[in-house]
Amino acid sequence: MPRWLRIILTGWAFFLFFVGSPLIGIVVLPLLRLVAKDREDHRRRCTRVIGRLHRVFTWWMKVSGLVAPPAMPELPGVAPGAPYVMITNHPSLIDVILLLGSFEGLTCVVKGSWYRSLVLGPLLKQTAYLPGPGSGAEESDDMLGTMVEHLQTGHPLLVFPEGTRSLKNRMHRFRRGAVEAAVRAKVPIVALFVAIDRPFLMKGVPFWHVPKDTATYSIETLEVIDTRDVPVERAKALNAELQAKFQARFQRMLADRVEHAVHPSAPPPAPREDRAAA
Numbered sequence: 001m002p003r004w005l006r007i008i009l010t011g012w013a014f015f016l017f018f019v020g021s022p023l024i025g026i027v028v029l030p031l032l033r034l035v036a037k038d039r040e041d042h043r044r045r046c047t048r049v050i051g052r053l054h055r056v057f058t059w060w061m062k063v064s065g066l067v068a069p070p071a072m073p074e075l076p077g078v079a080p081g082a083p084y085v086m087i088t089n090h091p092s093l094i095d096v097i098l099l100l101g102s103f104e105g106l107t108c109v110v111k112g113s114w115y116r117s118l119v120l121g122p123l124l125k126q127t128a129y130l131p132g133p134g135s136g137a138e139e140s141d142d143m144l145g146t147m148v149e150h151l152q153t154g155h156p157l158l159v160f161p162e163g164t165r166s167l168k169n170r171m172h173r174f175r176r177g178a179v180e181a182a183v184r185a186k187v188p189i190v191a192l193f194v195a196i197d198r199p200f201l202m203k204g205v206p207f208w209h210v211p212k213d214t215a216t217y218s219i220e221t222l223e224v225i226d227t228r229d230v231p232v233e234r235a236k237a238l239n240a241e242l243q244a245k246f247q248a249r250f251q252r253m254l255a256d257r258v259e260h261a262v263h264p265s266a267p268p269p270a271p272r273e274d275r276a277a278a
Contacts, residue, residue, distance in 0.1 A: 001065050007208045009064045014207060017057060018119055024053065025123030043128040047107060050127055054101030061094070067200075068216040072102045077224045078188050081105075083151045085182035086190045088219075089171060089246055090160040093201035095194050098217065099158055107150070108158040112140065128155055144177055144184075151185035161239070165203035171250050176239035182227050183235045189225040191242055194218075195253045222249065 029046045036042035061067045078084050086106065088095065100106050107127070112134025114120045124131075130150055131137035139146045151157060159178035162171055182189045200215040201207060222245050230238065 001213070003210065003212050006066065006210045006212075010066055010207050010210050013057070013061055013064065013066065016060070020053075021123050022119050024050075025120075025126065029123065029126045043126065044105070046126045047105060047128045050123070051100055051104065051106065054097045057097055058094075058101050065214055066210075067094070068214050069098055070194075070217040070219040073192070073219060073221045075103075075188075075190055075221070075224065077226060078190060081154075082156075082187070083154050083185070084156050084188040084190050085147075085151065085178050085185075086156065086158045086192060087161050087178050087242065088158070088192045088194050089250065090162055090165045091194055091196050091200075091202070092165065092215075093207075095160075096158070098194075098219075099192075103156065103158075105156055106158050107155050109143075109147070110135065112136070130157070144181055147177065147181035148184045151181060151187050157181075161243075166250070168199055168202060169254065171243075171247060174239055174243040174246070176236055179239040179242065180232065180235040182225075183230050183232055183238070186228050189223075189227060189238075189242075191222040191224070191245070193220050193222050193246060193249045193253075195220070195249075195256070198257060222246070 029049065032045045032049070033042050036045055058067075058069050062069055075084070086099070086103070088099065096108060100108060107129050109130045109132045110124050112132045115124050115131045115135035115137065128150075130143075130146060131140050133140050133143060147157060147159075157178075159181075161174040161176070161178050163175055164172065166172065179189060195218045197216045198211050199205075200211060223242070225238070
């Protein structure tokens with residue numbers, strides 16, 4: 001596919017996203033109040049609908065040849081329907097869409113400016129997503145307490161501990177709020193690494209700076225931590241240990257990208273578990 005067509009298709013995908021979002025928030029989601037038992041039930045229903053729409057968006061990006069979405073890993077040690085904290089690195093703009101569309105009922109902490117916006121705000125405010133700092137919502141005044149309460153009421157929660165998208169050649173320092181919330185709520189921590197075989201939709205890079213061919217994603221489980229016996233005092237050290245694992249995996253991703261650039265016809269590298277079994 002020529003790059004000019006790839007740019008047009010990428011622009012069209014995001015046009016549909018930002019035009020469709022307010023329509024869904026204003027027209028579709030309010031209709032769910034007719035069948036919802038209460039406000040909490042309405043929020044859960046809206047969250048499920050948005051998760052399915054994220055899958056549709058991912059499908060569109062796939063059939064358009066823009067991305068090759070990954071197979072999602074199993075979550076060992078996490079009971080079906082149980083809450084957990086999922087922490088991942090954040091290499092591209094659509095990571096959150098891939099993840100929220102793949103794990104049923106998964107919620108996230110929403111960027112404050114998105115929560116306040118006229119485009120996305122009407123949709124986001126009807127879901128179980130948490131308003132982040134700068135949103136102006138009361139829940140964001142005590143973000144740690146809000147996350148703990150959210151988990152204790154049964155919601156799984158996705159958090160990017162870097163707080164923003166990774167840089168091209170390094171990750172940002174991890175904030176420990178996600179780990180501490182999991183430890184306080186006594187729910188599992190699911191550490192997933194998102195890898196892409198080339199830079200794609202990075203922070204500060206316009207969407208029309210697209211690669212010449214399809215960006216391939218892979219996702220692997222670095223660790224699942226049972227926090228039931230983890231004291232709160234250990235949260236800081238645990239966060240540092242997780243960051244070190246992510247940093248090491250990030251460096252391997254950069255090396256894989258160099259290898260792919262030298263041998264572009266070679267298949268993408270397998271996740272760590274498959275390499276060990278080979």
